[in-house]
Amino acid sequence: MTGPLPLDLTSIQRAPKAVLHDHLDGGLRPSTVLDLAASCGYDRLPVDTEQALGAWFAAAANSGSLVRYLETFEHTVAVMQTPEGLHRVAHECVEDLAADGVVYAEVRFAPEQHLTAGLSLDEVVQHTLVGFAEGTAAAAATGRQIRVTCLLTAMRHAARSREIAELAVRFRDRDVVGFDIAGAEVGYPPSRHLDAFEYLRDESAQFTIHAGEAFGLPSIHEAIAFCGADRLGHGVRIVDDITGTGADAQLGLVANYVRNKRIPLELCPSSNVQTGAVASLTDHPFDLLARLRFRVTVNTDNRLMSCTSMSQEMAKLVQAFGYGWADLQRFTINAMKSAFIPFPERLRIIDDVIKPGYAVLIG
């Protein structure tokens, strides 16, 4: 026994991590946005150097408003319209996650936003999956094992959710493990897409719903009670249904239900600060929810817009709340338990990868 390694960014990068909430179109390398814009003739980027572009995304996304945050995706989605664009972005996504020590990832994107150059929905998914497979092989060649699966998102302001749900089911045997809805939350309640959710439930397919980010408890209630979401994307506003922060904490009906049913919360700390869902990282209810034993998970949401990684999100939580290795392991196992891959695969990653990986770090 050598004792635990210090909990800094470098050692957290060595820890096996699992991410359930990471947007493909929110995780491009700034250099790739520039390269792809040049090759596809997209001339609307706000700046033209790698460093300035990375800084522009982080600043523009740091608006305190989800709607303005989402406007930045115009530029990433614009360069992901061709087979080459989709291959490269998906390939690099896997390489970047693997280099950060992520061993399991569910990466989501909205196929309906990638049709402007004439690809079909099925082609968009096929090309993305090819990129994921290439990235996984490239990571393995450098000694990094990662399992990457895909969630298909439908945009909540649009009207294609049933079609996207069917697309997800069509690809269910090819590593598309679930469905999601995303986009502006206010004015677009999850129940607008009941048809898609009923279809998925009928197909025994799993889904998560962005809820309780820019809008409060009613959104979470709808996502669970009407739609039957298996997980909550963010779900951070569940704190609106909790009074008190210590042993005296009282849970309302919805919070109690979420905790009793172990409904996973896909918490994304930095993103929540940028969109104004929480005032600052130290004010993030992550810690309250963790202490109350909700099924909390740590996620990146959009690595480009938040200029972050899984390791950085964990390091920020360590700094804000004083977590130790056992806490990070618990959050990681929470994520793995909540993954949409089959149970035996989840167990294998927990027992053969996560636990031994943390044992080395704990010493």
Ligand SMILES: O=c1[nH]cnc2c1ncn2[C@@H]1O[C@H](CO)[C@@H](O)[C@H]1O
């Ligand atoms: O935190 C979020 N809340 C709601 N929608 C989001 C968030 N991050 C990204 N997207 C939206 O999801 C689409 C597909 O990946 C992105 O294009 C963006 O519009």
Ligand SMILES: [Zn+2]
């Ligand atoms: Zn998201």
